[in-house]
Amino acid sequence: MLKEERHNYILHQINLHNKILSSSLSEQIQVSEDTIRRDLQELAQEGKIVKVHGGALSKSFNPVAGAADTVYALEEKRIIANKALQFIKDGMFILTTGGTTITELARILPKDLQATFITVSLSAATEFTNHPNIEVIILGDKLSRNSKITVGAETILKIQQIKADLCFIGINAIDILGGLMDNDWDVVQVKRAMVNSSKKVIALSVSEKVNTFEPLKICEAGEIDILVTELEPESEKLQPYKSKGIQIF
Amino acid sequence: MLKEERHNYILHQINLHNKILSSSLSEQIQVSEDTIRRDLQELAQEGKIVKVHGGALSKSFNPVAGAADTVYALEEKRIIANKALQFIKDGMFILTTGGTTITELARILPKDLQATFITVSLSAATEFTNHPNIEVIILGDKLSRNSKITVGAETILKIQQIKADLCFIGINAIDILGGLMDNDWDVVQVKRAMVNSSKKVIALSVSEKVNTFEPLKICEAGEIDILVTELEPESEKLQPYKSKGIQIF
DNA sequence: TAGATTACCGCAAAAAACCGCAGAAACAAC
DNA sequence: GTTGTTTCTGCGGTTTTTTGCGGTAATCTA
Numbered sequence: 001m002l003k004e005e006r007h008n009y010i011l012h013q014i015n016l017h018n019k020i021l022s023s024s025l026s027e028q029i030q031v032s033e034d035t036i037r038r039d040l041q042e043l044a045q046e047g048k049i050v051k052v053h054g055g056a057l058s059k060s061f062n063p064v065a066g067a068a069d070t071v072y073a074l075e076e077k078r079i080i081a082n083k084a085l086q087f088i089k090d091g092m093f094i095l096t097t098g099g100t101t102i103t104e105l106a107r108i109l110p111k112d113l114q115a116t117f118i119t120v121s122l123s124a125a126t127e128f129t130n131h132p133n134i135e136v137i138i139l140g141d142k143l144s145r146n147s148k149i150t151v152g153a154e155t156i157l158k159i160q161q162i163k164a165d166l167c168f169i170g171i172n173a174i175d176i177l178g179g180l181m182d183n184d185w186d187v188v189q190v191k192r193a194m195v196n197s198s199k200k201v202i203a204l205s206v207s208e209k210v211n212t213f214e215p216l217k218i219c220e221a222g223e224i225d226i227l228v229t230e231l232e233p234e235s236e237k238l239q240p241y242k243s244k245g246i247q248i249f
Numbered sequence: 250m251l252k253e254e255r256h257n258y259i260l261h262q263i264n265l266h267n268k269i270l271s272s273s274l275s276e277q278i279q280v281s282e283d284t285i286r287r288d289l290q291e292l293a294q295e296g297k298i299v300k301v302h303g304g305a306l307s308k309s310f311n312p313v314a315g316a317a318d319t320v321y322a323l324e325e326k327r328i329i330a331n332k333a334l335q336f337i338k339d340g341m342f343i344l345t346t347g348g349t350t351i352t353e354l355a356r357i358l359p360k361d362l363q364a365t366f367i368t369v370s371l372s373a374a375t376e377f378t379n380h381p382n383i384e385v386i387i388l389g390d391k392l393s394r395n396s397k398i399t400v401g402a403e404t405i406l407k408i409q410q411i412k413a414d415l416c417f418i419g420i421n422a423i424d425i426l427g428g429l430m431d432n433d434w435d436v437v438q439v440k441r442a443m444v445n446s447s448k449k450v451i452a453l454s455v456s457e458k459v460n461t462f463e464p465l466k467i468c469e470a471g472e473i474d475i476l477v478t479e480l481e482p483e484s485e486k487l488q489p490y491k492s493k494g495i496q497i498f
Numbered sequence: 499t500a501g502a503t504t505a506c507c508g509c510a511a512a513a514a515a516c517c518g519c520a521g522a523a524a525c526a527a528c
Numbered sequence: 529g530t531t532g533t534t535t536c537t538g539c540g541g542t543t544t545t546t547t548g549c550g551g552t553a554a555t556c557t558a
Binding site: 053184 | 387
């Protein structure tokens with residue numbers, strides 16, 4: 001088999017499987033691993049694949065490095081935040097949890113919006129203060145080192161004393177049967193309290209988290225009123241939720 | 250599974266769920282926990298995640314506090330913060346106001362310090378969370394847009410329920426006759442309450458602000474116990490305060 | 499403070515990469 | 529077909545990576 005042929009074959013395999021092992025290629029093409037290594041090196045040099053110890057990865061599969069502290073799936077979260085805007089009206093009292101989606105929502109709020117946001121998240125609070133007409137209430141208590149939100153009995157108590165018009169809740173995992181789930185005990189308590197203290201609950205989630213699980217349950221899927229993802233509302237993945245009576249946006 | 254493949258998988262999991270346990274990853278990928286730990290270490294070194302005991306956290310969840318925009322008179326504030334360190338002992342309950350000097354102090358605290366900090370400042374709170382042994386309490390209430398600290402009746406009430414060992418108070422203006430002063434009504438209320446709720450009051454101030462005036466009075470100069478500036482304690486400017494019984498550092 | 503979990507360190511085995519080198523194959527020109 | 533040149537390939541030996549494991553130190557949790 002000629003070198004060119006091999007290269008094409010290798011490229012084909014990598015694009016098909018996103019990864020390939022030198023050893024497996026060596027066996028398939030019946031050449032020594034050294035040869036494969038040299039092939040992979042060349043292809044990598046041409047920028048067609050990414051060579052790694054033991055084989056190679058497809059370029060598209062390998063996320064570009066350097067995207068260090070950018071928010072994961074920022075585009076999706078922007079879309080979600082924009083969809084969420086429509087539910088906010090002047091004069092509302094709105095509860096929010098933490099998370100990057102919520103923070104993104106806080107960032108893009110219209111400047112002339114007059115509303116009161118009640119939050120447990122430091123970053124969301126900071127973002128809210130950039131909006132001149134928004135009143136920000138922080139629910140104070142012990143600060144959770146993991147999630148950078150305030151947690152504890154005091155927070156829960158304060159939430160219980162509120163009946164907010166809206167609650168934006170960032171979702172970590174949601175499933176038709178499992179409901180809303182998360183992985184931090186303190187955070188779960190806060191989110192559950194928020195769900196109970198709001199007339200309308202709006203869950204924000206990237207579609208990737210839909211139909212996934214986490215160990216701790218916040219509430220039933222049916223307890224949320226609206227689910228916002230970056231997908232089209234007609235998307236196949238969301239239909240089960242729609243038929244459960246949840247509005248999809 | 251190739252190492253880079255694992256890394257991609259781990260990154261994906263962390264970005265999806267904000268946090269991940271080494272043990273769970275080890276089980277999912279079927280490699281030893283040691284390997285996972287090494288993976289997490291590498292990813293952390295590349296700045297893609299934040300490694301913690303038992304697993305790792307998403308970076309976007311943990312805003313890098315150190316990335317502050319330029320602070321006025323940072324060197325002076327560093328000196329002050331370093332001097333202030335000596336007053337902090339293990340086990341103390343410490344009240345703090347906001348301001349860049351306080352935030353600087355929060356940043357340089359020794360890693361092994363065990364103490365409880367009660368604060369109204371978002372930036373100080375964020376900084377405190379980087380210290381593993383420090384408990385952070387945020388006094389929640391309305392968030393003041395100007396000063397990024399919480400203000401209001403609820404905050405005052407909570408402060409009054411505390412008797413802290415120490416209070417670090419960032420000074421806006423101080424004068425022998427005028428006492429401690431500030432220019433924001435809400436902030437003044439908070440600072441005054443803190444002074445009254447602490448066994449020992451330590452005022453931190455760049456020398457520039459010594460002998461200046463602001464419209465609103467917090468308390469008499471004599472009510473503070475210790476004054477820390479970037480100057481030598483023997484400095485001419487500070488002698489009047491010393492003779493008033495205030496310790497100078 | 500004790501007991502359990504997690505982290506760290508060094509080691510050793512296995513796998514992979516690297517380095518020349520020499521023979522084989524491909525190519526071009528005569 | 530031959531010949532010289534260039535490129536390619538496999539192989540032995542060495543070096544580097546990667547990984548798991550045992551023992552110990554650090555850390556967390558109740």
